[in-house]
Amino acid sequence: QVQLVQSGAEVKKPGASVRFSCKASGYTFTAYYIHWVRQAPGQGLKWMGLINPSSGTTSYAPFLLDRITMARDTSTTTVFMELSGLRSEDTAVYFCVRSDMDYYGLDVWGQGTTVTVSS
Amino acid sequence: EIVLTQSPGTLSLSPGERATLFCRASQSVSNTYLAWFQQKAGQAPRLLVYGASRRATGIPDRFSGSGSGTDFTLTISRLQPEDFAVYYCQQFSTSPLTFGGGTKVDIK
Numbered sequence: 001q002v003q004l005v006q007s008g009a010e011v012k013k014p015g016a017s018v019r020f021s022c023k024a025s026g027y028t029f030t031a032y033y034i035h036w037v038r039q040a041p042g043q044g045l046k047w048m049g050l051i052n053p054s055s056g057t058t059s060y061a062p063f064l065l066d067r068i069t070m071a072r073d074t075s076t077t078t079v080f081m082e083l084s085g086l087r088s089e090d091t092a093v094y095f096c097v098r099s100d101m102d103y104y105g106l107d108v109w110g111q112g113t114t115v116t117v118s119s
Numbered sequence: 120e121i122v123l124t125q126s127p128g129t130l131s132l133s134p135g136e137r138a139t140l141f142c143r144a145s146q147s148v149s150n151t152y153l154a155w156f157q158q159k160a161g162q163a164p165r166l167l168v169y170g171a172s173r174r175a176t177g178i179p180d181r182f183s184g185s186g187s188g189t190d191f192t193l194t195i196s197r198l199q200p201e202d203f204a205v206y207y208c209q210q211f212s213t214s215p216l217t218f219g220g221g222t223k224v225d226i227k
Binding site for chain 2: 044045046059062095102109112
């Protein structure tokens with residue numbers, strides 16, 4: 001079945017970096033975008049950016065431009081996202097999400113990865 | 120960026136009632152890139168509607184989306200017990216992709 005499986009929970013100190021992985025299976029990896037969306041405790045959804053697994057082209061949200069990097073490995077159908085310069089405000093659940101390339105419908109979500117940033 | 124404002128913040132209804140949720144955009148959004156999601160506590164969001172009015176795979180027909188321009192609506196015709204949740208609208212007509220703040224539908 002179509003699924004996205006994310007890496008496990010992380011606890012980081014302020015200023016550190018964190019790297020997430022998102023393994024896709026059950027569909028043609030290069031035919032769908034992968035987005036990252038985060039949700040702080042008790043808050044709404046915030047888009048972080050996307051990667052086109054076919055070309056590797058990325059688009060990042062302006063509020064993260066200098067702190068985020070996305071990459072993909074087509075041989076393992078895995079997308080990676082690294083967030084640097086962590087702050088307490090980065091404490092959140094991070095989701096990778098698939099979308100089609102026509103409507104950008106975010107139709108398949110990973111299980112989420114919890115990141116806690118604390119000194 | 121396009122700001123999506125959802126109303127009401129909370130909707131208190133009984134099972135079997137009709138729910139009408141609103142999403143207003145700060146500038147015009149192409150219907151093609153307007154979607155609605157349902158999220159229950161501790162779960163990832165679930166895509167309900169995309170392209171403003173197209174139901175996603177497996178979504179019951181009691182969920183319907185409508186609207187155009189800056190005003191969009193999600194209607195749940197007869198609330199079932201499993202429909203009590205938080206609902207978000209989302210646009211990607213213009214980058215960055217943005218979400219509304221959510222409407223909580225709870226049991227009256």
